Amino acid sequence: MIQTIGFLGGGQLARMSALAAYRLGFKVAVFESIADSPAGMLTKLDFPGSINDDQKLKEFAKVCDIITLENEFIDPSRLELLQSFGKNVFPSPHTISLIQDKLIQKQTFRSKGLPVPDFVPVTDSSSFDSLSSTLGSEFLLKSRKMGYDGYGNHFVKNSDDFVEGMAKLTSRHDNIMAEQKIEFVKELAVMVAINSTGTAVYPVVETIQENHICKLVIAPADISPETRSKVETIAVDAVKSVDGKGIFGVEMFLTANDDIFINEIAPRPHNSGHYTIEGCVTSQFENHIRAILDLPFGNTSLVDICSVMINTLGKIPAKVEF
C-alpha cells in the first residue's frame, strides 16, 4: 500500500503537490540540495543532499513508496538508480529522456505527426545563412537542455545575432538547436493528467508572457470550440507520445490561420495551471498525485466564473442558462 510519496526537488511545485498529497492522506518525503526547502519544511522526512550522491538517494528511496519529480532537469540515469532500489518513479526516466532534450522532444512529436515549428540541430558547420535557408530569416537559438522562462533562448535575425547568441548559449550549454519563429496570435496552454485510468484535460488557457515569464493566464481561452477541441487532441497526443504518466503542461502557439504548433511540454504541474487551485474543482496538484498513483481523476471543470459572480453580487444564482 502506498503511504509515502517522495518528491525529487523541494521548491514551490513540490510544496503545492505535497499539500495536495496531505489532503489526500498520504505522507511526504522530500529530496533537495538543502534542508527546510519550501516542501522540505512540511515534513520530518526531509533529505538534504546532492542528486549525485547514490547513498543519500538510497536513504531517501527507502522511506518512499513511490517517487515523483518537480522538474525535468534531473538526469534520467538518477531516476533509473531510484528504480533500481525497487521504487516506481513517475514521470518515468524514459518520459524524461524524451522531454529533457528539446531536440529529442521535438523529434518525438514530429515522428508522431504532431505539429511543431520547424527545427534543426546546430552543429559546428551551422551559420546564419545555412539555418535561415531552412528556418526563415528570423529564428530562435535554444539550448537543448535546462532552458525555462526564456533562459537558454536567443532570438536571431541576422548574422551578428547568430554569433552573439551562439557565444552566449555555448558558454553555458553543450548542445544548441535552432527553431522556426512562429508568428502567433495567442500562446495557449493545457494541463493534461494521464494514467491507466484515463486522461483528465483542464481548460485550454491563454498565457501572456512578459520578458518570457508568464504574467497572466486567461481561463478559459477565448477561442472557438473547434480550436479548443483541436488543441485538446494535440495536447493529449503529445503526452501519449512521450509515454506520460503524471500531469503535463503543454504549451502551444495559435496562428492567425488557426494553425497550432506545440512549443514545449513540461512533465509536471505548470505555472499556467496554478489557477486550478482556486479555479477548478480539482487542482493540478491533486490530479498529479492521483495520476502517479493510478487513482481516478478529480473533475477539472472551472468553478471560478460562478464564484466570482457570487462574490460580486453576494447572491446565489436563481437561474443559469447554458
Next chain:
Amino acid sequence: MIQTIGFLGGGQLARMSALAAYRLGFKVAVFESIADSPAGMLTKLDFPGSINDDQKLKEFAKVCDIITLENEFIDPSRLELLQSFGKNVFPSPHTISLIQDKLIQKQTFRSKGLPVPDFVPVTDSSSFDSLSSTLGSEFLLKSRKMGYDGYGNHFVKNSDDFVEGMAKLTSRHDNIMAEQKIEFVKELAVMVAINSTGTAVYPVVETIQENHICKLVIAPADISPETRSKVETIAVDAVKSVDGKGIFGVEMFLTANDDIFINEIAPRPHNSGHYTIEGCVTSQFENHIRAILDLPFGNTSLVDICSVMINTLGKIPAKVEF
C-alpha cells in the same frame, strides 16, 4: 512579524488548519501528547508532551509567534501560562473560560439576552421532581465540561432515568447541569470568524445527527430569509458575548414557531463547517488562521452550487439570472 503558528492539539482540526496556514505561507508548530499526530507529522516543529508539563510548554512557546487551539478542553490556566511566556493565544483563556463550562456558557448567553434553553445547575439536593418542576417533565442532564458528540449527555423522562443518568455522569464528571429539552424541527449551525477587522459569517446550515454525531450537513439550510437573518445575528452576538477572536461554530435549535435557541458554541473549526473546504470560496480553516492573525477575511460564499452544475452539464453557463 508572525512566522510560526503554534497549535495546541494535533488532531484532524489542527491538521486541516495547519494545511491552511501553509497555503498562506506560515510555518506550523504542534503540541500534542504523542509525536507524529495527524498535524504533528506535517512539521519538524512537533512537540510531544503533557499539557501539564510547564517546561515542554515553554519549549513549544519559544518557537511560536502566536498560539491557537483545536479544542475547548484545555484548562485556561495552561493558556495563561503560554501568555506568560510572551505569546498571544487565540481564542483567549478568557474566552475559553466562558465556553468550557457549559453552565457558565449558558449563563453568559442569558446575561446578554441571547435565547437559550432553560437550565439549572444540578446540586446534591436536586431530584427529578425538583428539576422537572423548572424544566418540564423531560429534560437533559449534561456534564458541565468535556462533553461532545453526545458524550456527557443523558436524556431524562422519569425518576429512574434521573438516578441512572446521575450515576453515569458523576462517575466521570464533577459538575452536572440540567437543561430544558427543546422540541426542534431543525438543528442549525453557523460558522462565525471574528477579529479586529470585523466578522465573517458562513452560510447557515442544517445538521442532521445520528446517535448524536453529525451525519449530514445541508448547505445552505432550507429556511426563510427572516430566520436566516435572525440566526446570523444570534450567532454573531453569541461569539461577541464570549469576547471571541478566531472561528466559532454556533449550534442552534429551530422550533416549529420559528423560535431559535442556542445549543452550544465551539471556539474552533467545527465539523458542520468541513464542507467549506470545497464548498466555499474560503475554508473555515483559512478564515480561522486569518482571524487569529487579524488579517481581513476571505469570502465565505458557497461555490458548490455552480460547480455542481458545471460538473453535471459539462458546460460553463452562458447566462446567470439572480
